Amino acid sequence: MMSPSRDSLVDALSMKGGNGEHSYDSNCHYQRGVFSETEHVVKESIKEMLMNLDFPGCIKVADLGCSSGRNTLLAMFEIVNTIIETYQQLGRTNPPEMDCGLNDLPHNDFNTTFKLVPSFLEKLKMEVKGRCFVSGVPNSFYSRLFPSKSLHFVHSSLSVHWLSKVPDGLENNNKSIHIKDPCPPNVYKSYLNQFKKDFSLFLRMRSEEFVPNGHMVLTFVGRKVTEPLSKDCFQVWSLLSDCLLDLVSEGVVRESEMEYFNMPFYNPNEEEVREVVQNEGSFKINKVETHDHIVPYKIEKDDEDLISPELIEAGKDRATCLRCLTEPLLVAHFGEAVIGPVFDKYAQYMAKYLSVSGHRPNMTLNIVVSLTRK
Amino acid sequence: MMSPSRDSLVDALSMKGGNGEHSYDSNCHYQRGVFSETEHVVKESIKEMLMNLDFPGCIKVADLGCSSGRNTLLAMFEIVNTIIETYQQLGRTNPPEMDCGLNDLPHNDFNTTFKLVPSFLEKLKMEVKGRCFVSGVPNSFYSRLFPSKSLHFVHSSLSVHWLSKVPDGLENNNKSIHIKDPCPPNVYKSYLNQFKKDFSLFLRMRSEEFVPNGHMVLTFVGRKVTEPLSKDCFQVWSLLSDCLLDLVSEGVVRESEMEYFNMPFYNPNEEEVREVVQNEGSFKINKVETHDHIVPYKIEKDDEDLISPELIEAGKDRATCLRCLTEPLLVAHFGEAVIGPVFDKYAQYMAKYLSVSGHRPNMTLNIVVSLTRK
Numbered sequence: 001m002m003s004p005s006r007d008s009l010v011d012a013l014s015m016k017g018g019n020g021e022h023s024y025d026s027n028c029h030y031q032r033g034v035f036s037e038t039e040h041v042v043k044e045s046i047k048e049m050l051m052n053l054d055f056p057g058c059i060k061v062a063d064l065g066c067s068s069g070r071n072t073l074l075a076m077f078e079i080v081n082t083i084i085e086t087y088q089q090l091g092r093t094n095p096p097e098m099d100c101g102l103n104d105l106p107h108n109d110f111n112t113t114f115k116l117v118p119s120f121l122e123k124l125k126m127e128v129k130g131r132c133f134v135s136g137v138p139n140s141f142y143s144r145l146f147p148s149k150s151l152h153f154v155h156s157s158l159s160v161h162w163l164s165k166v167p168d169g170l171e172n173n174n175k176s177i178h179i180k181d182p183c184p185p186n187v188y189k190s191y192l193n194q195f196k197k198d199f200s201l202f203l204r205m206r207s208e209e210f211v212p213n214g215h216m217v218l219t220f221v222g223r224k225v226t227e228p229l230s231k232d233c234f235q236v237w238s239l240l241s242d243c244l245l246d247l248v249s250e251g252v253v254r255e256s257e258m259e260y261f262n263m264p265f266y267n268p269n270e271e272e273v274r275e276v277v278q279n280e281g282s283f284k285i286n287k288v289e290t291h292d293h294i295v296p297y298k299i300e301k302d303d304e305d306l307i308s309p310e311l312i313e314a315g316k317d318r319a320t321c322l323r324c325l326t327e328p329l330l331v332a333h334f335g336e337a338v339i340g341p342v343f344d345k346y347a348q349y350m351a352k353y354l355s356v357s358g359h360r361p362n363m364t365l366n367i368v369v370s371l372t373r374k
Numbered sequence: 375m376m377s378p379s380r381d382s383l384v385d386a387l388s389m390k391g392g393n394g395e396h397s398y399d400s401n402c403h404y405q406r407g408v409f410s411e412t413e414h415v416v417k418e419s420i421k422e423m424l425m426n427l428d429f430p431g432c433i434k435v436a437d438l439g440c441s442s443g444r445n446t447l448l449a450m451f452e453i454v455n456t457i458i459e460t461y462q463q464l465g466r467t468n469p470p471e472m473d474c475g476l477n478d479l480p481h482n483d484f485n486t487t488f489k490l491v492p493s494f495l496e497k498l499k500m501e502v503k504g505r506c507f508v509s510g511v512p513n514s515f516y517s518r519l520f521p522s523k524s525l526h527f528v529h530s531s532l533s534v535h536w537l538s539k540v541p542d543g544l545e546n547n548n549k550s551i552h553i554k555d556p557c558p559p560n561v562y563k564s565y566l567n568q569f570k571k572d573f574s575l576f577l578r579m580r581s582e583e584f585v586p587n588g589h590m591v592l593t594f595v596g597r598k599v600t601e602p603l604s605k606d607c608f609q610v611w612s613l614l615s616d617c618l619l620d621l622v623s624e625g626v627v628r629e630s631e632m633e634y635f636n637m638p639f640y641n642p643n644e645e646e647v648r649e650v651v652q653n654e655g656s657f658k659i660n661k662v663e664t665h666d667h668i669v670p671y672k673i674e675k676d677d678e679d680l681i682s683p684e685l686i687e688a689g690k691d692r693a694t695c696l697r698c699l700t701e702p703l704l705v706a707h708f709g710e711a712v713i714g715p716v717f718d719k720y721a722q723y724m725a726k727y728l729s730v731s732g733h734r735p736n737m738t739l740n741i742v743v744s745l746t747r748k
Contacts, residue, residue, distance in 0.1 A: 143504065
């Protein structure tokens with residue numbers, strides 16, 4: 001199998017489709033947890049928006065980077081219900097029509113989501129049935145997705161940290177797939193530049209699509225540190241780098257394949273996010289919240305040298321979760337055969353990491369940004 | 375495998391997805407041919423519409439019952455290009471934005487179509503790139519699909535002959551899957567009533583979605599005869615009935631399975647179509663054209679008793695074409711195992727039918743209706 005070029009690697013970026021054992025749909029508990037943590041910001045933002053709009057007959061909302069399966073419609077259901085409730089609270093007897101766009105890249109598994117649309121529509125309150133329209137929009141959110149001045153509300157969860165391409169200038173980053181301590185200084189700069197370009201483009205595309213006073217809530221992975229070179233930027237990719245390096249030394253992965261693979265991902269800190277929004281200029285920042293990463297299970301241990309069965313299980317859980325996010329990307333570059341060995345190793349490394357991580361500060365977090373189109 | 379109820383049978387209605395040997399995408403030459411025959415009506419309708427609209431900044435168009443694969447985007451490409459050309463011809467230098475909705479039932483294979491969207495957008499002329507937005511709308515066209523007063527142009531090819539459900543009252547139609555000579559009189563009445571209800575509902579749903587003076591072009595299978603009881607209504611289903619009856623007598627299909635299966639399909643004559651449009655009342659009929667069914671190959675034969683290799687090949691072609699349209703429906707009712715035997719038989723029967731059909735009048739045709747929202 002030929003490795004795709006660095007640019008086309010992003011064409012393979014998608015969550016694992018269907019609803020099988022390793023699919024995103026079966027393994028997205030974490031993403032579901034994140035939405036329940038950020039839901040209050042979404043609701044607050046919708047309510048504030050509706051106070052400043054003149055009760056349009058049709059409200060157009062979009063979820064960008066929606067992925068596939070049940071999660072996709074979970075956020076949309078809360079958005080639709082919040083709109084209806086707010087209309088009622090503000091004394092409007094008729095709910096508006098709601099036009100709901102679900103966006104992801106063209107090779108995302110929309111079929112799995114679309115099969116759930118009838119039950120989504122069925123679950124809506126009686127007076128809303130027939131007034132809610134769902135569509136799928138297959139394109140990169142780094143391009144225009146909707147007609148000018150058509151959107152009222154945009155939600156995006158755990159997507160904007162994915163870059164439009166692997167940054168240029170990472171040729172010397174050959175022992176890692178991301179920003180990993182120690183690391184040449186240009187690696188961080190390349191990633192930061194790509195993030196600034198991409199996030200700025202994202203905001204400009206949306207600014208054209210929004211009606212004035214439209215609102216947007218974005219949640220994505222960020223980091224706490226301001227000095228990225230002294231720390232690993234995202235521990236998950238550092239562990240995955242270690243797994244791949246092991247497979248290189250075992251002869252399963254070719255060294256050249258490892259050298260040319262870098263994750264199209266950047267987790268910015270809060271200042272970097274604020275700076276891009278302010279420089280782009282179309283949106284006002286209402287609020288930025290940060291949330292520590294959720295650990296969805298408790299780890300209780302007495303002896304950190306001994307890796308307990310609980311930690312081994314926890315490591316496997318984390319590996320399964322990462323697999324549903326990265327399998328299509330890794331298969332596109334390394335081929336099918338590496339998937340089993342990589343995630344077996346990852347489960348072991350993660351168990352070890354968890355056994356000591358209680359003593360280490362958690363460097364990553366989720367950033368929730370609430371914006372208003374000026 | 376349990377047979378689904380008569381109502382839920384329509385949930386299994388879809389063209390065969392993917393792009394494999396038996397997929398709709400690989401076998402839809404006939405449907406492609408039909409579009410090239412009706413394209414002039416589509417173009418004429420768009421041009422007339424644009425003369426009566428005040429150059430909207432965004433034109434919203436939809437293809438209803440789009441199916442999956444290359445055909446889906448073929449009609450949309452011509453629609454988009456016609457809009458652009460007409461704007462130019464009318465002296466507008468900037469093309470409008472175009473919002474293109476592709477509709478089909480939720481279990482349609484949208485993924486295969488969506489993978490083709492990037493090349494569709496790429497093929498558009500330079501000045502149009504970034505101004506054309508494609509979305510998929512997974513719902514029955516017998517319900518509301520789009521917000522009120524949002525649509526400018528609707529196209530639907532070879533879809534409106536599919537009913538929303540198997541008609542009630544077909545319990546005594548147990549030797550056929552459709553209207554087949556000889557046939558109890560209530561069978562024809564049940565089918566006609568269901569068609570009237572469904573097509574009327576289709577028009578009412580669209581009437582709410584259209585802007586005033588919006589246009590719609592519908593192509594579907596119809597028939598020439600006014601007296602359906604003296605003839606088979608649709609020869610394709612009559613031949614398929616014969617195949618299934620053979621399999622009943624061979625013990626491959628249970629008699630009870632055959633008795634409870636009826637095609638959710640009706641091919642109206644021109645009068646029936648005109649009557650429903652006039653009674654519903656929201657649309658003006660601009661034009662009705664009828665086109666004889668295309669025979670996409672030539673049959674030359676000297677001796678009609680001898681089934682020539684050409685006819686055997688032609689029978690196989692027709693069987694493959696029908697298979698991509700009906701396989702999901704047949705599998706839902708009869709199970710996977712019947713598919714091979716049914717279409718082997720169908721190929722043989724069709725070859726025989728073709729060997730004599732030169733001497734029989736062709737009873738079916740395609741009806742093209744061009745409508746304007748009043």
